[in-house]
Amino acid sequence: MAEREKIGHIHPLTQIINEVVDAFRDLGFMVAEGPEIEDEYHNFDALNVPADHPARDMWDTFWLKNPKGVSSFELSAGSKNSESEPKSQNLKAKSLLRTHTSPVQVRYLEKNKPPLRIIVPGKVFRYEATDARHEAQFFQIEGLMVDHKVSVADMKGSLEHFLQKIFGRDVQIRLRPSFFPFVEPGFEVDMLCPKCLATPKSVLADEGGFGIKADSPKCSVCGNSGWLEIMGAGLVHPHVFESVGLDPNEWQGFAFGMGPERLAMVKWGIDDIRNFYSGDLRFINQF
Amino acid sequence: MLISYNWLQKYFDQKLPKASDLADKIIFHSFEVEEVAEKDGDYLMEIKVLPDRAHDCLCHYGIAKEVSALFNLEVKPPISPQLRGEASKLGGSSTSRKLTVKIEDEKLCRRYIGRMIEKIEVKDSSSELKKSLEILEQRSIYNTVDATNYVLFDIGQPLHAFDADKVVGGITVRLAKAGEKITTLDNQEVDLDESILIIADDEGPLAIAGIKGGKKAEVTLETKNLILESANFDPVNIRKTSQKTGIRTEASKRFENELSTEVADYAMDLLTELIIKEAGAAETKIGGKIDVYPQKNIPTPINFEIKEFAERLGVEISVEESVKILESLGIKVETNGEKIKVSPPVERVDLVAKENYVEEVGRIYGYEKITGQIPEKTETDLSRRSEAEVEKRFNLANKIRVVLKTEGFTEVYGYAFTGKGEVELANPLAGDKKFLRTNLEDWLTEKIKVNLSYVLFDNEPVKVFEMGKVFVGDKEETRLCLGIAYRKKIKGQNAKEELEKTWEKIGTKNSGSGDEVSAVQEISFDKLAETAQEVREIKLEELVNKNASYKIVSLYPRIIRDIALWVPAGTQAETVTEIIKNSAGELCVEGPVLFDEFSKDGKTSLAFRLVFQSYEKTLQDTEINEIMEEVNKSLTQKGFTIR
Numbered sequence: 001m002a003e004r005e006k007i008g009h010i011h012p013l014t015q016i017i018n019e020v021v022d023a024f025r026d027l028g029f030m031v032a033e034g035p036e037i038e039d040e041y042h043n044f045d046a047l048n049v050p051a052d053h054p055a056r057d058m059w060d061t062f063w064l065k066n067p068k069g070v071s072s073f074e075l076s077a078g079s080k081n082s083e084s085e086p087k088s089q090n091l092k093a094k095s096l097l098r099t100h101t102s103p104v105q106v107r108y109l110e111k112n113k114p115p116l117r118i119i120v121p122g123k124v125f126r127y128e129a130t131d132a133r134h135e136a137q138f139f140q141i142e143g144l145m146v147d148h149k150v151s152v153a154d155m156k157g158s159l160e161h162f163l164q165k166i167f168g169r170d171v172q173i174r175l176r177p178s179f180f181p182f183v184e185p186g187f188e189v190d191m192l193c194p195k196c197l198a199t200p201k202s203v204l205a206d207e208g209g210f211g212i213k214a215d216s217p218k219c220s221v222c223g224n225s226g227w228l229e230i231m232g233a234g235l236v237h238p239h240v241f242e243s244v245g246l247d248p249n250e251w252q253g254f255a256f257g258m259g260p261e262r263l264a265m266v267k268w269g270i271d272d273i274r275n276f277y278s279g280d281l282r283f284i285n286q287f
Numbered sequence: 288m289l290i291s292y293n294w295l296q297k298y299f300d301q302k303l304p305k306a307s308d309l310a311d312k313i314i315f316h317s318f319e320v321e322e323v324a325e326k327d328g329d330y331l332m333e334i335k336v337l338p339d340r341a342h343d344c345l346c347h348y349g350i351a352k353e354v355s356a357l358f359n360l361e362v363k364p365p366i367s368p369q370l371r372g373e374a375s376k377l378g379g380s381s382t383s384r385k386l387t388v389k390i391e392d393e394k395l396c397r398r399y400i401g402r403m404i405e406k407i408e409v410k411d412s413s414s415e416l417k418k419s420l421e422i423l424e425q426r427s428i429y430n431t432v433d434a435t436n437y438v439l440f441d442i443g444q445p446l447h448a449f450d451a452d453k454v455v456g457g458i459t460v461r462l463a464k465a466g467e468k469i470t471t472l473d474n475q476e477v478d479l480d481e482s483i484l485i486i487a488d489d490e491g492p493l494a495i496a497g498i499k500g501g502k503k504a505e506v507t508l509e510t511k512n513l514i515l516e517s518a519n520f521d522p523v524n525i526r527k528t529s530q531k532t533g534i535r536t537e538a539s540k541r542f543e544n545e546l547s548t549e550v551a552d553y554a555m556d557l558l559t560e561l562i563i564k565e566a567g568a569a570e571t572k573i574g575g576k577i578d579v580y581p582q583k584n585i586p587t588p589i590n591f592e593i594k595e596f597a598e599r600l601g602v603e604i605s606v607e608e609s610v611k612i613l614e615s616l617g618i619k620v621e622t623n624g625e626k627i628k629v630s631p632p633v634e635r636v637d638l639v640a641k642e643n644y645v646e647e648v649g650r651i652y653g654y655e656k657i658t659g660q661i662p663e664k665t666e667t668d669l670s671r672r673s674e675a676e677v678e679k680r681f682n683l684a685n686k687i688r689v690v691l692k693t694e695g696f697t698e699v700y701g702y703a704f705t706g707k708g709e710v711e712l713a714n715p716l717a718g719d720k721k722f723l724r725t726n727l728e729d730w731l732t733e734k735i736k737v738n739l740s741y742v743l744f745d746n747e748p749v750k751v752f753e754m755g756k757v758f759v760g761d762k763e764e765t766r767l768c769l770g771i772a773y774r775k776k777i778k779g780q781n782a783k784e785e786l787e788k789t790w791e792k793i794g795t796k797n798s799g800s801g802d803e804v805s806a807v808q809e810i811s812f813d814k815l816a817e818t819a820q821e822v823r824e825i826k827l828e829e830l831v832n833k834n835a836s837y838k839i840v841s842l843y844p845r846i847i848r849d850i851a852l853w854v855p856a857g858t859q860a861e862t863v864t865e866i867i868k869n870s871a872g873e874l875c876v877e878g879p880v881l882f883d884e885f886s887k888d889g890k891t892s893l894a895f896r897l898v899f900q901s902y903e904k905t906l907q908d909t910e911i912n913e914i915m916e917e918v919n920k921s922l923t924q925k926g927f928t929i930r
Contacts, residue, residue, distance in 0.1 A: 008750060010688050011698040015831045018685065022827045028664045031681040035763055036703070036756050037710070037723075052523040054543050055338045065711040094761070097703075097712075097723075115665050123703070123756070127714060136716055137703055145662065152649065153601025157659030175654035176315055177646070179337035185646035187654070188319070235599060238642060252599070268837040279699040279734030280840070281749065282741055287835040 012268065012287040013139055013276055016166075016260040017121045020141050023162035024119040029143065032118040034104035036125075037064070041091040042103035046243035047182040055181045059099035060127035062136075067095035097125035101142035102182060105236075105255060109244040114146040114251055121260070132272040139260045146236065146246075146253035152185070155233055155254035159189060163230070166263065167194045174227065183234025183255055191230045193222035194266060221266060228266060231258035288345050289423045292330035294441075298351035298362050306330035309354065316650050317353045318344070329422055341544035343634045346443030356615040356651055365442050366557050374556040382574040386514060387457030393581040395484045396460040396496065398519040398548045400555045403451060403574030405512045407431070407566040416565060430565035431506050431513065434558055436537075443546065444517060444554035445538030447486075448562075449493060449504040451512035456489030458514065460496060467492055470502045471534070483528050484520065497525045497542040499534050513562070517555040519548040548584045549633035552576070588630040591641040593622065599645045602657045612651045613644065680816045684754055685825035687767065687793050694789055696750040696769065701730040703756070710758045723758035727768035728807050735772045735805065743847070743896060744882060746777045748785075754812055765812040767793075772805035782806040794819075841876075841902045846911050850879075851894040851930040852922055856886060863893055863927070870921040871914060876900045892930065 021031060040051070049055050104120045120142040128134050145154070156175065164171050171192050178188040196219050222228050233256035238248035261273050268287075275283045292306045303309060310320040310332055319335040336344045343349045348365050355362035366374070382403040390396045409431055411417075417427040420436055427433050435446040463479035469492040470476055477495065479485065484496040494500040497520040506513065519542070526543040529535055555576055563571065596609050609627075610620050617632035631638035638644065649657075688698060701724075704715065708722030715721040724730065731753055738749045751770050756763045769789060771782040783801035786808055790797040795815055799808035854863060860881050867879040875897050883894035897918075899911050919929050 006695045008692040008694065008696040009698065010692055010830055010832070011700060012835070013700065014688065014698060015835075018827060018830045021681070025824070027661065031677050033677050033680070037758070037763055052526050053338075054341065054526065054540075058338070062715075063713040065713040117665075125703070127716065129716070147662070147665065149598065150662070151599055151601030152654070153657050153660045154662040155659075156601075156657055157661045160659045161661060173659075174315075175657070176319070177317060177650040177654070178319070179339040181338075184642040185649055235642065235645075238640065268835065270837050271839060277700055277702055279701060279730070279737070279751070281697055281738045281751070282840045284697050284699060286837050287832055 009281075009285050009287055011276075011284055012264050012270075013260050015287060016264045016267070017139065017141060019166050020162060020258070020260065020263070021119055021121065023165040024117075024143060024158075026165075027117065027158055027161065029117040029119040029145070032104055032108050032120045033122055034098070034101070034107050034120065035094075036098055036123055037094050038096055038098040038103050039092050039094050040096065042106050043096060043098050043100075045091055046106040046240065047102050048237050048239040048243075049181045053181075058180075061099055062097040062125050062127050064095050064097070067093045098122075099126055100124050100257060101140040102255070102257065104142060105144045105182075105240065106244060108144070109146070109241075109246065114246070114253075115148070117143075117145045119143050130274060132274070135261070135273050135277065137277065138273070141258050141260055143256045144236070144253060145255075146251055148251065150235070150252040150254055152235065152254070155235070155256070158254075159231075159233065159256065163191050167191070167267065168197070170197050173230075175233075178232065178234075180232055180234060182237050182240050184237045186234035187232065188229055189231045189233055189256070190227040193219060193226055193228050195219055195221040195269070196224075196226055220269070230262065230266070231256055233257075288334050288336055290332045290334050290347060290350050291419075291422050292332065293328075293422075294347045294419065295351050295354060298348065298365075299355075299360050300363065301360055303354070303360075304358060306332065312357045313350075313353065315655070316357050316653070327422060331422065338544060339637050341541070342546050342636055343443060345541055345544075346440055348442045349634075352617065356612070359615070365553070366560060370560060371553075371556050374559050377559060377573040377575075382572045384451065384512070384574075386574055386577050388577045388579050389457060389459045390579050390581065391459060391461035392484065395462070395521045395524050396518060397521065397582065397584075398551050398578070398580045399458070399460055400517040400551050400579075401458050401577045402515045402555060402559065403512070403572075404515060404559070404562060405451070405572040405574070406568060406570040407511065407513060407562065408568055409506060409508050409510045409566060412565060416561075429508065431510070431562060434561040434565055437561060438554050438558050439537055439541070442550060442554055442557065443541055444550045445497065445536075445541055445546075446554060446558050447494060447500055447516040447538075448506050449500070449514040449516070450506050450510040451504075451514045452510070453504040454488045454493065454514055458493075458516075459487045459489075460518070461485065461487055463492060469495060471495070471499045472502055472505055473499070474502065475534070477532055477534075482524075483531070484524055486516065495528065495532065495534070496520055498529055498532070498536055498539045515555065515558060515562070517551040517558065519546060519551050522546075545636050547634045547636050548580070552578065584633065586631045586633055586635075587639070588619075588628050589639075589641065589644075590626055590628050591644075592625050593627045594625065595641055596645055596648045599642070600649045600652075600657060601660065602649075602652070604648070604652055604656075608652065609648050612648050615651070616647055618644075618647070679819065679822050680812075682822040682824055683816050683819050684812070685830060686822055687754070689825060689829050690792055691752050691769075691789070694750070694792060695748075696752045696789075699731070699734060699751050699753050700755065701727065701734070701753055703758075705729065708758065709760060725759050726757055727753050727755060727766050727809050728770075731768050731770045732807050735770050735807070739772060739774050742774060743877065743880065743898065745774045746780065748773050748780070748782065765816075766809050767812045767815070768807065768809035770805070770807040771801075772807075773803075776804055839902070841900050843901055843903075843905050845876075846899045846906050846908065848897050848899070848911060848915055849894060850897070850915070850918060850922075851883070851892060853890045853892055853928040853930060855926075856889050856891050858891060860884065860893055863922070864895070866921050866925060867895060867897070867918055870918045871897055871899075872917075874899045874901055874906065874911075874914065 101120045101122045124140045173191050175187040178186045180186045236253035241248040310323045314320050321333040324331050351362050382405045386401050386403045388401045412430045412433040416433050420427050431448045463483045463485045467479040485492045486494040493504045522543045522545045529539040613620050619630040621628040704720035705724045706719045708725045710723040735749050749772050754767050771786050781803045783806040786806040797810050877898035879895035879897050
């Protein structure tokens with residue numbers, strides 16, 4: 001009968017995650033993980049995102065209905081679903097689905113003494129309507145390095161190393177000022193568009209940098225800007241160290257977070273994020 | 288926040304660089320600029336101001352100060368010192384009514400400046416004022432309201448004006464009493480409670496403090512006398528009240544971000560100037576400023592070592608350069624040997640610690656000047672660390688994946704949200720996604736069914752696996768689930784047996800549900816990992832497919848056709864495959880797949896299956912018939928006989 005391809009396939013997200021982990025293992029990072037159901041303390045407060053602060057609006061949260069250790073629970077009257085927080089009095093009650101993998105930084109530092117370097121892949125959840133670019137459930141990969149002296153140059157070099165390993169030696173990054181409560185300074189990290197890098201130079205302008213001629217066909221990945229926003233990063237905020245009982249004058253660090261779905265979509269030109277959770281072999285078997 | 292280029296230009300005597308150049312620099316040193324659009328002889332920039340700078344940069348003056356630092360241009364104050372001096376002294380001509388202001392809760396209201404203005408004319412705003420607001424997509428109402436909005440977008444201080452004749456007695460800032468209500472300017476009835484701060488007169492609520500004014504003292508075209516308010520409120524209380532009432536305004540947005548108390552006075556002067564200009568008449572009387580300011584905000588200078596800048600950023604930067612940058616941002620600097628003492632300008636409530644100053648220097652200096660370096664490797668002692676356990680789990684998961692891949696399984700990831708379970712969400716996205724999954728089997732079984740409909744041959748199984756968390760009781764457990772299924776009973780194939788053999792290949796034993804046609808079983812990965820010995824790192828090459836490429840899956844249905852033919856013995860199947868593929872054309876998305884081969888009387892029979900599908904439409908049988916005609920022709924031309 002049909003002696004067809006008998007080999008199976010590993011999910012593209014698993015492949016990306018392993019490429020990232022492998023690149024950071026080069027730099028001495030080790031894998032860590034944390035729970036998907038979190039408490040407010042680890043997901044927000046310890047990361048310098050106090051309750052009743054506008055910074056909380058940066059993450060649309062799924063709240064659990066009857067979390068253990070919380071006596072009464074209701075979303076505020078004027079709230080639109082997760083726009084407000086519950087009357088949870090106990091910050092340590094497991095009351096939400098983690099909105100990022102950053103809580104694992106705190107958990108890890110609570111149990112392990114620096115110096116250390118960890119890379120943390122894991123599922124995260126956002127209260128967001130699903131469409132081609134957004135999912136309510138997706139993966140993140142968090143990174144954390146803590147040592148006596150850590151600078152932005154260390155951070156930049158580490159990120160360059162892993163992006164070049166995955167997308168090729170020509171890839172460069174640039175840092176733009178941004179804000180996340182658990183880092184200061186905070187950055188958005190852009191990388192050179194891999195699709196444009198692969199495009200023959202005749203399509204591009206011949207400026208020294210990476211200008212693209214106005215009349216060239218629009219790149220589906222970067223819209224001809226030549227750059228892609230790929231992740232967030234920064235130097236660990238002293239409040240995070242203080243939360244775990246470390247002296248910020250003795251310890252420094254950098255942290256970063258990225259979305260493997262985004263990396264996969266850029267790497268393979270995948271148009272719709274919902275493919276990753278479709279369970280559709282017509283999609284997964286291409287990888 | 289929408290920022291007008293022409294409005295920014297008002298802050299500078301020198302001509303500003305063109306809007307696109309402005310935006311470029313802002314993006315790399317200050318904020319993301321989402322769009323620059325030309326409109327009515329102006330340029331509008333959509334600037335994304337994040338929570339850390341929402342207190343001072345949700346206004347044109349804040350952005351102008353950034354521009355000043357970025358381009359080395361001197362920024363003018365919002366109101367000239369001379370005009371400000373004059374405005375401050377106003378109140379010489381006393382109003383007939385004396386305003387009183389009382390703050391009952393000094394923690395919740397940190398400052399309140401009130402001012403009486405009598406005998407003004409409420410009417411349409413001047414075209415200049417109208418235009419300023421309309422370019423920002425704000426509605427012009429009339430001069431007094433527009434003036435308060437103008438100052439808000441100019442220097443970021445929310446303001447309010449009450450019709451003085453509708454205010455009974457003096458102004459009191461207090462918490463509401465149980466049972467009090469207010470009808471807002473938008474005609475919304477709001478029930479107040481004791482946690483909500485209000486502006487009240489002797490009779491009751493006039494406004495929800497810092498959020499929304501009430502209808503009672505609404506300024507209308509008939510208004511003759513005003514009470515102006517420039518105040519400052521506790522950010523947490525404002526945010527809580529805003530969420531509770533569901534009312535979010537430009538005012539509440541700024542207060543919840545901790546606006547500096549120092550801006551209020553400035554703003555009152557600016558507002559007074561503007562109201563005189565827009566609504567003033569010869570008879571207009573300006574009252575004095577009643578400024579209740581219990582605790583003056585004095586910025587705290589901090590000290591640290593100058594080398595912090597170079598060390599934290601990892602770049603060479605001179606002391607002079609650092610000082611120059613800080614001063615360009617309005618920061619006072621004193622150096623003393625290796626130490627530096629910095630005092631922020633009063634509006635910058637975010638500059639409280641040395642890392643804030645490192646960011647100020649770094650971003651203005653330019654992050655492109657930092658060269659990346661690989662951090663020196665440190666020795667890590669695996670045995671000491673909790674991640675040794677996690678490393679083992681991670682490697683074990685990969686080891687299992689490699690084994691399953693060899694056995695023909697494909698990995699899937701499913702949704703944690705489902706219709707039934709034990710852990711319930713308070714705010715699910717949909718009614719059928721209220722719970723977290725308690726198993727992996729349910730979803731996997733569902734997906735197997737869907738995937739079976741795409742399989743090409745009945746004897747081809749769908750073999751899938753998932754590793755992920757399930758939520759039972761108050762525990763999250765990582766499980767591994769395998770599934771094998773055929774479209775129907777196939778002689779010689781037994782899904783359940785195959786599945787249970789696969790468990791052994793992974794290194795465990797499991798028996799569960801299933802039959803010859805389909806079997807789906809799951810085990811605890813956590814338990815497997817606990818008993819596993821140390822697992823080496825799996826090489827990347829075993830996990831990653833370097834030849835993968837992606838093509839969108841068509842949404843249109845497939846048409847499947849078979850073709851069988853006699854060929855002389857010894858003919859290579861590949862040759863025939865080539866011929867069929869070439870004549871079948873682009874619409875043949877899969878195959879030809881050889882699925883049967885036998886020999887008889889010196890001839891060989893070959894049977895192929897082809898799959899046709901279009902990206903644009905549903906294909907018709909007639910179209911495919913034509914293609915198959917072509918295929919037949921190509922084959923018979925080579926001397927083969929179609930069966």
